[in-house]
Amino acid sequence: MIFAIREINKDRTLLPNIKLGYQIYDTCATHTQSLRSALASTSRQSGRSEETSSQGCEGFSSFPVIVGDSGSTQSMIIQRTLGPFKIPMVSYFASCACLSHRNKFPAFFRTMPSDAHQAQGVARLVQRFGWTWVGSIAGDDDYGHNGIQAFSDEVRKLGVCIAFTEVLPKMHSRRKILQITETIKASTARVIVMFAIEGDAYPLIREVVKQNITGRQWIASEAWVTSALIATKENFLSLSGTIGFAIHRAEIPGLRSFLLQVHPFKTPNNLFVKELWETIFKCSLGTSENIKGINTSAITHRRCTGLEDLNNTYSIYSDVSELRVSYNVYKAVYTIAHALHSLNSCKNGTGSLPNNTCANIFNFKPWQLLHYLKGVRYTNKFGEEVYFDENGDPIASYDIINWHKNADGSIKYVKIGRFDAALGLGHNLLVNEGNIVWHNNQMMVPQSVCTDRCPPGTRKAVPQGQPLCCTDCLPCPDGEISNFSDSLNCVPCALEEWSNPQRNECIPKEIEFLSFEEAMGITLTTVSLLGTASTVSVAGVLWYYRKTPIVRANNSELSFLLLLSLMLCFLCSLTFIGQPSVSSCMLRHTLFGVSFVLCISCVLAKTLVVLMAFKATLPNNNMMKWFGTLQQILSVLLCTVVQVAICVVWLLVSSPFPVKQTKYYNEKIIFECDLGSVTAFCCVLGYIGFLSCMSFVLAFLARKLPDNFNEAKFITFSMLIFCAVWLTFIPAYISSPGKYTVAVEIFAILASSFGLLICIFAPKCYIILFKPERNTKKHLMNKTGQGKSSQQS
Template sequence: MVEKMSFPSRGQLSILSRYSTKGKRGDLPLGETTQKNQSGFPAAYQLLHYLKKVKYTSKLGEEVYFDDNGDTVATYNVVNWQKNENGSVKFVHMGRFDATSNSGQDLVLNEKMIIWTGGKVKKIGPTYTASTVSVAGVLWYYRKTPTVRGHNSELSFLLLFSLILCFLCSLIVIGQPSVRSCKLRHTLFGVNFVLCISCVLAKTLVVLLAFRATVPNNNMLKWFGTLQQLLSILACTVVQVVICVAWLRMSSPFPVKQTKYYNEKIIFECDLGSVTAFCCMLVYIRFLSYMSFVLLFLARKLPDNFNETKFITFSMLIFCAVWLTFIPAYISSPGKYSVTVETFAILASSFGLLICIFAPKCYIILLKPERNRKKYLMGKTCYIILLKPERNRKKYLMGKTCSKKST
């Protein structure tokens, strides 16, 4: 009567083969020695000669054998965790890694079935970008109305353009790290956000100078026209560009396979390279934000209709709140979570600027057209300063005064 033989598992054979190599007698066949242990069986190291020749097929169809180092040949199933609509998680078989394959292709994956965790975030960036483009289209169509003209349309369109670039930066952060993406990931968002804050800073300064122009012998506004505004924005942005170029030249970010966070996981991420340069980039953004707050504080008592400083104040509060929490959250979030924190900071701060500054304009233009008229403007002074600067001169005012006296 022949009993059915039960083969040991692959893990048991691997442990046994490793343990058997610790003997002192080498690969001796059983017949060449009489050394036995206390239970009457041959010593463990004597099994090595036969374990090296073990080769069989398991019930699952897997071929089991050992290499020259006594290790079993690796075979793995690749599984993707996918979340259903009800919140439950299902495990979907995506492929297989088989080192015993004779086809020369150890890893086989069905990439079409893979669902990455960043898939929803990749849809948010283009959605916000489309919203920004829609706002720009509305302002361009009504560019000759008092609401658009009175709020410095040139800087408004430049600010919208910079916000589009900020939303698109989130797509670079999400993808697989590479040498190029790691270099562009932090530098692009740093330059784009400086461009945004510079536009906000210039818009606030223009409002201050416009209302200061009502003071006699105060001609500051004519020295800060459209060209000067664009040059000031360019100068602020160039400083950040210099910081980023120096960062890339000295110690640029690079992709790295990180194992210090988890022993059982390898995280593919971008190393900052120079932490000092990264901090300098963030400090410069914060400096411009503080400068904007100072100007907003000075403009807090100006008239309301042409004064958008209160909307800019709300947007800057959101911006600063997001980036103040970003630094500790980014430092305390290792691995893949740092990418999530950075993406959230980019999208939240950009969307805050878009909503707080441009939503009131679109509301008046589309839903309250009766408020988008000259009669609604508060006082004649605001209308002359912002929409009719040619009438804000001594000759015009003197001529009007003389005509009143003659009558």
């Protein structure tokens, strides 16, 4: 401040021929001392003055403007006291957003941005790196409480949860510090945001370092991010990689040489210069023991000679590489000077006060300077435009810095980005992630979440009583997916799609039908072809031995027609295998119905032939002449025509058609043939059942009739097997889903066909091939005679 005032006093363009005076008070960072100093300055009572340069100031009974205070709470107290008197106050470090309320603090200005912007910037930084679970620590003052509250409000809007909030004690309390330290260690939050001044933060940092707590990413507010008290070699292990918002820095030419000119003998009344001297050179000037708060442990009994040279000693005092708060003080002094310059340049009607008058710079009221402070706007020597908005705040802009380690172990502040509120939401945060070194010297962004992110294939669910960020990851149900992380809901797949095993993608459902390529299809096809080949073989044997008595005795025409129908029955089973189509669906059921009716009609005709032949042996019975070979074949065809008619009506009214069925399984589609008309299908089966029952009854009645080679008993067995198979088929058909329905139907066709083939034709083939001596007319006649003798007895 003194340096800036001296610069202004030497300036020939800013306030020419006018010298500024000042009086500096130590507020000791306490509320009471701040108020006492403010009242003393306005009443010209020196109180505790560290330096005064107001000699020759004309006409003032009080100071017209105050630079300070550094603390938000102290500034509020001063403004509430002096605000009604419209005494302007320009703070260089009070950042609480509450001070922007113009109706409460009408005379307050500051060169320090409001914490509302810093809180927003920190919240955006937390969002930028994907941290959803953070701890927060606040100093026990307006700066800490308002800053952390504004931050909490901002991050909650962004879906971030606060793991814990602790308040640092204003008066040192080791019990409270230990309790906060235990909270940090117990929490799963790996990112900690702290809004506190360095004096409040230091005891906690010291305890964190003492307990060697590492692995936390600290986010610092501007009040301590560049604190030389905290940013030390000893603290780096626990605080490595700290990121924080810092106010802009500047390299002020000539300041370092000015600072090095101080000497206790030049300013004997400046107690701070004495304390500085004794601390740096570890000697005693003889009066410092009476100074309250002096670090006497650093002072020896060696007397200071006054020949010590600050140029030969490095200290924080002479380090001007990180002038941030000092730069704000510099701007505050220059802002007041520009306001005074405008006041002094006033001419009636141009730049005048509200009452169209001009103030006398040697005798003006505080409210008159307040008027010009509101309108001040200038560009300083560093190229920065300085002005206040309607709330007395500057445009919010911060440097984002990261703690790196120098070769000598000291901490280096590296700028990794900036936050500029003037750029608007979404563009105000600029970060160069490649330059960031995280805690423990990591290069990867640390994670800080209450629970890990829910991967694709799951959805987030918040357990009752837990924060929104603490979620369980529940797998999506079958048929539903989530294809991005942290999904709140699972999305159902389309009707013809199903979720993959990972539940992160909908894939086409497996289409199931009985194919020729699968084991079951190959087996049934083989059995069907085997049955067809067997039927052809039997037909070949009978054709080869067609003139033998056993073939001729059993109506060879019907036998060959029956074998033809059996061959059709075996082959029709092949139409049930393969991908359903319109033609295959129509063919499989109609061919099945017609071939089986043809087969059963032949069996029925053969049974009637046995009965007719027995009746024909009775006296005066010539029925057999009305049931000759032609009539037998015509009866078979007539029965078959009825089934053909039923099938034609079925195809015309509501024919079977292919359909993709999803009601049996969720994860796959059954490609099958819909019956179309269930009634027609029942008629087809019913007609087959009717003929089968007739054949069974008639064969059962004729099973013991004497004959050359009575087929009735073999037909009885065959029809018994046929009926048993198809009665078992009905419940199995209804209860078997998908391709197994088709397999059951094919099995019933093949089983009943083999039953007929084996029961009716196996005995004949056995005699023809293995017992040729029984295939003679004599043998058959002997059997007949034995049968007649048995009947007579």
